[in-house]
Amino acid sequence: MPPPIRLPQRAPVPPVAFTPRSVRACSSLRSLSSASRPLGSSNLLNSPSKYIPPTPRHLQIGTMSTMEATNGHSKACCNVPPVVSSDYVAKGSYSELGGLKTYATGPENATKGIVIISDIFGYSDQALQGADILATSHRQQHKAFIPDWFDGSPCPSEWFPPDTEQKQKDLGEWFGKHMPQGPATALPEYVAALKAANPSIESWALVGFCWGGKVAEIITSGESPFAIAATCHPAMIDPSGAEEISVPYMLLASGEDPAEDVKKFESNLKVPHHVETFADQVHGWMAARADLSDSHIRDEYARGYKTVLDFFEKHWL
Template identity: 60%
Template sequence: MSSTMPAQHGHSQACCNVPPVISKGYDNKGDYEEISGLKTYATGPSDAKKGILVIYDIFGYFPQTLQGADILAADKHRVLIPDFFEGEPCPIEWYPPTDEEKQKNLGGFFQKNPPTKAVKQIPDIIKAAKAKYPSVTDWAIIGYCWGGKVVSLVTSGEGNPFKVGAEIHPAMVDPKEAEGIKVPLLLLASKEEPAEDVAKFEAALTGPKHVETFKDQVHGWMAARADLEDERVKEEYSRGYQTVLDFFAKHL
């Protein structure tokens, strides 16, 4: 599928509908456990046959991101979100970086937490997850913002353990990485990702793909920056997750 095709509003037989999205005061359905030495949010059936590794955005464990994980888990997936920042995520007040101090702080955060750092941890995380959840035969990876870059690097690298990938409002979109991605890949962009980079990335993908821009949504609308009290954002948050579930149902 290409960016010229609209997202499917229906769902395949293999895929559930997105549960009703909670605007405020969301109650997490999962628990925290330790996997490969990292605190990890875990949700969904522990005897699932399919697993999803979630790479959060720079703001870490936000309710909107955890709700997204629970939505993915509702389709009989075991979903894991490791705490790569080990309790020190980026304060959301630093974004957008509208002044020099915020720019400096944000730059320092990225320097301390480059996507490559998470990429190096993923083989051990997946090894531990496979040992803990032997019923899971296939794994997908999904990443938001900073996490989207992690997805690009992992799925284009040697020994990629994932059957399918998804990048949601990804940061630092690089068409060169797309050339090395051989697994099915979904990319959902906001109005704030560079359109030219997204188009070049899509053109460079050689495997099954669905690339779509949610033209009235901000960077972060499916994770920490989702204002779910805004009806339009809530609607597109839900449609975004339905698109992910449909793609994973087809390829995972």
């Protein structure tokens, strides 16, 4: 685990209004959200996130009404609730880039940029903290960007666990409206806008979490604006998709992800790669489902990000 990074206290990011613009081939995007959310604690790796409270582990899957896998998402993805936190003070800021509300963090003179595709819960504290780690906690500094593909309407945490028919219906409809093919098709135009706004950046990487992992698989198949990609507890793992991936690729799986699919995916990769399973972690441990008040989960969260950065250092030339 890298040493803790201490951040100075800073005021919450003020609301930002956005003028909606169409994004090519991503028709599900609606008018952009007009406000960013308040942020909290100043310690990047060691401050536990305050949460309200997570569903006990024994209630998450298997001992109550649960939702079967839907729209290609695993049962864990459809049932494990996020850990709600509200006290992390992010290092970056929000603006409109390429027609999308975007969180940006990292040095302005960075020569390498990372586009992060979040899980279905969007701008969680854990996602913002992860972006800050990717940007500033390694000897190679990066500038990281999280676009809002959900147009201010991420999947509501109140739907988890989906223990009623109405929650299951709502969740299934949400997944149906937010297919990863839309962002994958729109990403080249978005990256072009990032390049125009950040001329010092010479090369781009992609990191995808859960839902965003499928986006990463699609966009790195064949010609891609990205030189390298990493996926963390990716959704909809398709071993056949690995055959077309054209850039160095990482897959970090949880113990709840389909082990056989992960194994087949690795065997089908034809590019430099690293595939690893964090066997005692839940699906989503590097994003919104990370309970950072638990010291072991916090350590594995940090180790996951260090693994991504080490892979990038080795293969991002």
